[in-house]
Amino acid sequence: MYSFKNDYSEGAHPRILEALLQTNQEQEEGYGEDCYSKQAVALLKKRLGREDLAIHFLCGGTQTNLTAISAFLRPHEAALAAESGHILVHETGAIEATGHKIISLPSRDGKVKLDRLEAALEAHTDEHMVKPKLVFISNTTEIGTVYTKKELTALRDFCREHGLLLYLDGARLGSALCSEENDLELSDLPELLDAFYIGGTKNGALIGEALVICNDSLKEDFRFHMKQKGALLAKGRLLGLQFLELFKDNLYFELAAHANRMANMLAEGISKAGYSFFSHSPSNQIFPILPNSLIARLEKKYLFFVWEKIDEEHSAIRLVTSWATKEQAVEDFIQEINSFNKNK
């Protein structure tokens, strides 16, 4: 069985394990004050083009989201997210567990829309309701779509005008920035966002996300929040070292580009075979709509999620590629579809 279930099926990129091996015996300070974490912070600041950023390494997406958002909000303030937003749906109420409501914004493509945001602000008029404060977006979104620079700029402007914070979940930021439809640079982000994280786990790291705080007013005492939420690792070197390896040359982007290329190959093959897609997704997740009988056949050889029933005879499935996806597996998968088509 070959898996297209997600982008965290394999371990880490070999260069990362190599770096762990090379540095293993050295004695280092704990809790993120080791030399590798410090070097990784310095390197990321350089890549992001700003020296005034606060950068912290955490273990995973939910941990990063809950630590950051609970640190940024006062008790009566709420986050806002597209209805498919990870914090709304797939984090077991992690944000609410820190005391904050998340306002759900209707959205078909996974992106936060200005008109929906505006409507939410208008609906929250007084102290009988939470105060909307932080707009949560993800890039790529949960359904594989990608924000353009224009969209992000418009969101940024709206947020500034209305006293809102703009936070980006970058679990799949690599795939977003390497998408053929992307027009953002990594170094554009600090100007556009109050805070965001650069996802490592889904792009070749064993574990780890790099939280970047751009807004000065959010930086103070952040390590206290990390410790309180269990996010300050004794062997913080494990996190810093990986980001050092991913960003010391172009590895982070090469891995994401590979994942995108594999997804693209899959999409083209499926499209040529005559099938359409549930969403327009120029990244490492695609959502083809296939006949249930074909799905049943594919499930014998491949692991993937059935995403949504379309009609009695068709469903959308989700295929995810990663830095580790093998081209041969992609070819075989397309071959399997073509073979099904011939035998219909």
Added chain:
Amino acid sequence: MYSFKNDYSEGAHPRILEALLQTNQEQEEGYGEDCYSKQAVALLKKRLGREDLAIHFLCGGTQTNLTAISAFLRPHEAALAAESGHILVHETGAIEATGHKIISLPSRDGKVKLDRLEAALEAHTDEHMVKPKLVFISNTTEIGTVYTKKELTALRDFCREHGLLLYLDGARLGSALCSEENDLELSDLPELLDAFYIGGTKNGALIGEALVICNDSLKEDFRFHMKQKGALLAKGRLLGLQFLELFKDNLYFELAAHANRMANMLAEGISKAGYSFFSHSPSNQIFPILPNSLIARLEKKYLFFVWEKIDEEHSAIRLVTSWATKEQAVEDFIQEINSFNKNK
């Protein structure tokens, strides 16, 4: 500079990195449902002698404590801990952040005393006060002392009689079980405790603690709590694989025994040099009381914490050894002390 600051200065035991390397390319399920995590759970159950345990792998001590304790308590229930307890002092209010008070019990040696526990129960009489519910202990304690089987049994009996839960923080459980004063077996623990964790980070793992829930009433839905607190790793294989390696033969105990032996060597050398100790600590942390002038000299070559001022001319320092401590470093350290003594 050689460090005796803590037991997490180096990376992981080489066998662990080797195992990561060997299995790196395999595709596995996420979130702790990979084959290594499953094997590690099965192996630990065997070592613990009970099939009915619920075992979960988490990232660090604070995360494990806050996830477990908040899952086990209702909102009005409180934990109780010795005044030096890690959750009381060194976790930035992580337990309180989940809504629970911790009642502080006076203790000189880091252990929870029955009479103090009883006094706390007597002082909490009605609904104007929190309801004491979970007794937090650590083994080894924060100051290196070790519980005997008799002490643990007495605590267990007291807790059962009074409807209390008994939870053990085993960040340094390896060192405790390998202490020359220890009379507990790993397999004794499920009978004595409602839940406990086996520390990996401080005994040779890169990252990871194994939480063992013994009490049936605490097991339900625990993975929900883990996800909510950001403790469910996408690449959970990283945690499971390490425990598999540590427990598939005797590695876990060999590493702890080495750490203890190094601490013992240090203690003997310091004792022979004529110095006494702040606490009786038969584990991998020792607390010698030294002249400040000697401390100043040692600080030029070694990293360690000055623990507490004793009088105008003496302080206690903390020396911590680990699986990675080099015998030569211990010898050099003692040599440095002896050389100081000669030149006095």
Added chain:
Amino acid sequence: MYSFKNDYSEGAHPRILEALLQTNQEQEEGYGEDCYSKQAVALLKKRLGREDLAIHFLCGGTQTNLTAISAFLRPHEAALAAESGHILVHETGAIEATGHKIISLPSRDGKVKLDRLEAALEAHTDEHMVKPKLVFISNTTEIGTVYTKKELTALRDFCREHGLLLYLDGARLGSALCSEENDLELSDLPELLDAFYIGGTKNGALIGEALVICNDSLKEDFRFHMKQKGALLAKGRLLGLQFLELFKDNLYFELAAHANRMANMLAEGISKAGYSFFSHSPSNQIFPILPNSLIARLEKKYLFFVWEKIDEEHSAIRLVTSWATKEQAVEDFIQEINSFNKNK
């Protein structure tokens, strides 16, 4: 200006003030252990037909909801409510502030629908999502509709079958039970619900709600939760005494019936004048759709909320009546409308 804004514009029914006056100098125990609170509990048990109920008096609806729901749920469990539900919209995230997500269920008439409930359960499949546990309903609903016995029974059966708790916010329970469309008895409620509260503030009390816990598993230690949330009044007599007065004869229902009768008069008059309604509301809140020019005229003499824009020239307004609403005010209001119509 006469107010139809809400049902808490006036003070308390005179009999309540009289009772406060009569008992004022007596010395009583604090924190709800006074003789009046005890008598009120005994009386309510009798009226509810069950001796095994746990009954507590709290100050207001939000306080009651947050204290009860946070006491009833474990950290990963969520409430479910109709999208207009008070806890979802108008309590400033009070439930989330205690750590719990509320799942929003689409609903046009303010009631929780079985099919929506079922869909929510199906969508929450594993530990990456909260666990739905408590169904929140209100009677009357936020838009004045009333549950039938059949509807409540169906909800109760569904909840029992799926391990859910059913909780009813009875801020306007008096109006519901006195509605001409009601077929429930007060004494039916303990069989149908796990917990509910009988609203006092909006039905003639100065302050106070009576929480009734029917499900044994939810009763333990409830006073601890009250104290922790600031809901245990030193002079608890103030709450108990009022419920004693409201329920020692039929006062509670007489007050609600008056409010309903006043709303009914308003609705009939408006209907006769040729206007329709936003919702079918057989209780003390009605939502007529009026021309904006008429609304502007009414606003010169009356206080009320404009509820929702219907089209460019019409809006729905909300009119609320209470135990204190004067028949003359109702007649004048209708007269004002008729006079407007004549002059059109």
Added chain:
Amino acid sequence: MYSFKNDYSEGAHPRILEALLQTNQEQEEGYGEDCYSKQAVALLKKRLGREDLAIHFLCGGTQTNLTAISAFLRPHEAALAAESGHILVHETGAIEATGHKIISLPSRDGKVKLDRLEAALEAHTDEHMVKPKLVFISNTTEIGTVYTKKELTALRDFCREHGLLLYLDGARLGSALCSEENDLELSDLPELLDAFYIGGTKNGALIGEALVICNDSLKEDFRFHMKQKGALLAKGRLLGLQFLELFKDNLYFELAAHANRMANMLAEGISKAGYSFFSHSPSNQIFPILPNSLIARLEKKYLFFVWEKIDEEHSAIRLVTSWATKEQAVEDFIQEINSFNKNK
């Protein structure tokens, strides 16, 4: 049985009930925006000598403390209180339930001491520990002692110097300000404190405390926090009206002075009868040390708390007087003691 158990045994001062009666039928805005609450706010500002204060009315001490403290602190910040502090001992973990640790400061007389405060700051050195932020004091303290202006000024200066907030729980502020040892004016408080509350419940009100926020940075959005904690009463007039009555002339102070006078009479009588006291308490709570046989005799006619065992034959009891305490009851109580002494 006559009660000296507390200062909330009776209802309200008759003038308060009278005011409720007089205004009962008037229609008023809800949630504290009624004309009485507004007048009471204006009046208190005048009495306090500052127009820039934010004043809110809440229901009780625990509610006020938890709403204010959770609004004032960020998640990693802690309160500090004397070990007998109400929030530490008698509020069922209400502050911890909002996520914040309380650091306990040793204190024999119920007051916060500068040296203990300083020691606590020194002990909290980094992000592994909570960040001390808000100093909680009460006046009178839980054991009846009273702060002098000099003590409060020193605390204020220390707090300003160290970036701490100073918060005063004034549940018994009336008794404190009317104590013969007091040298503070009500109007001194805004200069000395960041926030405090003026207790109503224990000084003649039916229910209600007036929170005064002096520090500008703590004022924003406070009504949101009140609503979220269930502290915004629909019929807020009930609270505002009482403070209006208590402060429109000197009633608040007259009631407290009476309570103190009654306590003083008790203390003098007991002292003359040859007994000493557990603490020096120049306010409405006194703590005489009596023979257990005398206590047993008194318990047949009077209600009071036995505070603490002193030796095998003596205990301290707590006697509390209030605005409603009858002089005759005090005389009878002393007579009972004298009669016991004669018959010894």
